[in-house]
Amino acid sequence: MHMVPRSSSIHRVVRSALALLLASPGAAACHKQADATPTPPAALSPSRSPTAADEVRLEPAQLAYVSVDTVRTRTERVVATLPAELVMDEDHTVRVASPVAGRIRTIDAAPGDHVTRGQPLAHIISSDLAQAAADLAKADAAVNLATAALRRADDLFAHHVIAERDLEQARSDAAQAQAEQVRARQRVAQLAGPSATGAGSGAADSSGDFVLRAPLSGEVIDRSANVGAEVTSDPGAALFTISSLDTLWLVASAYQQDLAHLRRGEHLIYTTDAAPDRRFIARVSYVGGALDSTTRTVRVRATLPNPAHLLKPATFGEGRLLAPDSGHVPVVPSQALVTQGAERVVFVQLAPGRFVRRPVTVADDDGYLASITDGVRPGDLVVTRGSILLAGESTLGR
Numbered sequence: 001m002h003m004v005p006r007s008s009s010i011h012r013v014v015r016s017a018l019a020l021l022l023a024s025p026g027a028a029a030c031h032k033q034a035d036a037t038p039t040p041p042a043a044l045s046p047s048r049s050p051t052a053a054d055e056v057r058l059e060p061a062q063l064a065y066v067s068v069d070t071v072r073t074r075t076e077r078v079v080a081t082l083p084a085e086l087v088m089d090e091d092h093t094v095r096v097a098s099p100v101a102g103r104i105r106t107i108d109a110a111p112g113d114h115v116t117r118g119q120p121l122a123h124i125i126s127s128d129l130a131q132a133a134a135d136l137a138k139a140d141a142a143v144n145l146a147t148a149a150l151r152r153a154d155d156l157f158a159h160h161v162i163a164e165r166d167l168e169q170a171r172s173d174a175a176q177a178q179a180e181q182v183r184a185r186q187r188v189a190q191l192a193g194p195s196a197t198g199a200g201s202g203a204a205d206s207s208g209d210f211v212l213r214a215p216l217s218g219e220v221i222d223r224s225a226n227v228g229a230e231v232t233s234d235p236g237a238a239l240f241t242i243s244s245l246d247t248l249w250l251v252a253s254a255y256q257q258d259l260a261h262l263r264r265g266e267h268l269i270y271t272t273d274a275a276p277d278r279r280f281i282a283r284v285s286y287v288g289g290a291l292d293s294t295t296r297t298v299r300v301r302a303t304l305p306n307p308a309h310l311l312k313p314a315t316f317g318e319g320r321l322l323a324p325d326s327g328h329v330p331v332v333p334s335q336a337l338v339t340q341g342a343e344r345v346v347f348v349q350l351a352p353g354r355f356v357r358r359p360v361t362v363a364d365d366d367g368y369l370a371s372i373t374d375g376v377r378p379g380d381l382v383v384t385r386g387s388i389l390l391a392g393e394s395t396l397g398r
Contacts, residue, residue: 054357056347056394066386068349069333071376077325078366079261084252084270084319086304086311088243092218095238098231100191100210102126109240111223115214121240122212122225128233130208132187139181146170146177218244221313245309250282252319253297261323262287268302271368272317279368280304280311282319320366331369336382337362338391346372347390349381357394 058066102124109121153170156162191210225231225239250270254262262284270280282302291298302319304311336346337360344362347355360375376382383390 054394055350056355056357056390058353058355058390058393060353062389063353065389067384068381069336069384071330071332071372071378071380071382073328073378074325074331074369074371076267076322077327078269078320079323080254080258080321081366082252082254082258082268082300082319082321084250084268084317086248086270086272086313086315086317087251088221088245088313089247089249089303092216092244092247093221094215094242096121096212096215096240096242097233097235097238098124098210098212099233100124100126100128101232102128102208102210102230104225104227104229104231105209107223107225107227109214109220109223111220113220114218115220115242116217117214119214120211121214121220124210124212124231126191126208126210128208129188129191129210132184132191133208136181136184136188139177139184142177143174143181146174150174212239214240214242216242216244218242219309243313245306245312248304248306248311248313250302250304250319252300252302253292253295254287254300254321255297256291258321259287259298261321262298262300267322268319269322269368270304270317270319272311272315274312274315274317275310278310280306329363329371329373330376330378331371332360332376332382333384334365334368334370335384336387337365337370338387340391340395345391346376347383347387347394348376349383355383355390357390 105123105125107122109115109119115121150170150173153162153167157164157167219242220240221243222241223239224237231237231239250268252268264284264287266284268282268284270282271278282304284300284302286299286301288299300319332346338345338347343359345357345359348358349355358375361373363371363373365371
């Protein structure tokens with residue numbers, strides 16, 4: 001019988017065991033894992049912090065689109081919202097009519113022009129001014145004649161040539177001539193201005209070229225004058241309307257339930273679609289003494305500073321009446337609020353480029369300031385312009 005060596009049997013057993021081991025699923029997985037190249041973990045989003053789920057980061061280029069505001073406590077609250085209109089400040093408005101009759105020769109100012117006090121508005125060929133200039137010339141000649149006659153009478157009386165009665169008559173004639181000269185000079189100054197009298201020389205423009213001048217500095221709001229038109233000396237026929245737009249009047253109608261908060265000196269916040277991102281503060285200067293029997297409202301007027309002339313007369317908007325508030329409730333600009341699902345959130349700046357998302361509880365929101373009862377504290381820096389950008393970045397990072 002042929003015998004198989006013992007060492008060969010052992011080798012066959014070992015090889016069989018290894019084959020079974022490699023054929024098992026776990027062994028195959030281990031083999032595959034050992035041979036595969038390790039895959040690095042996915043990179044984190046640059047807008048998310050690995051340590052704070054609600055933190056958002058922005059690149060330096062994105063910060064140009066972000067503005068922040070400080071959370072502060074509310075000192076005033078809105079108690080009424082009144083429809084309001086801006087009108088010209090009548091204390092700084094004048095409607096210029098011609099004091100003489102005549103025909104317009106030239107127009108020197110147009111609507112929208114800014115004029116200074118004394119600046120020509122129009123030139124008018126006027127027979128009234130020509131007559132006034134002629135009367136002044138006559139008065140000047142009469143004064144010269146009466147003055148010379150008085151000197152002669154004084155000399156003759158000193159030499160006992162004339163009686164005292166004749167001297168008194170010469171004095172009376174001189175006084176009357178001087179009075180008429182004063183009247184004629186005042187008439188010319190009234191029509192053509194003091195410079196037309198030639199600084200006392202009595203010289204006036206005998207051609208009757210009357211210069212209509214601006215009585216105050218301001219903007220030409222309206223003009224009804226045209227070259228060649230005939231004008232009269234009717235004070236109600238205004239040729240130009242000039243108003244200083246540095247201040248405007250805000251007029252509103254308040255209901256009787258708002259009267260308890262309406263007093264002189266109170267503040268109104270005026271907003272309008274003409275300047276959608278601006279708020280203007282007006283101070284109440286007049287409250288009507290009686291309600292309108294039809295509308296049951298009272299007329300309110302407030303003075304609104306307008307140094308940049310951004311606002312124009314006849315602009316409509318809303319006036320929010322403010323009353324003092326001592327509740328020390330934190331307020332943020334309404335622009336800072338973002339709705340995400342069922343939550344209202346703001347973004348608080350931790351450092352330049354680093355922001356954190358904060359859910360807040362809003363007590364009231366008047367469209368410009370929102371009162372917050374939970375989520376922020378006075379002194380926090382909240383994002384106003386750019387809050388939508390941060391909301392998008394936070395959604396991408398989730």
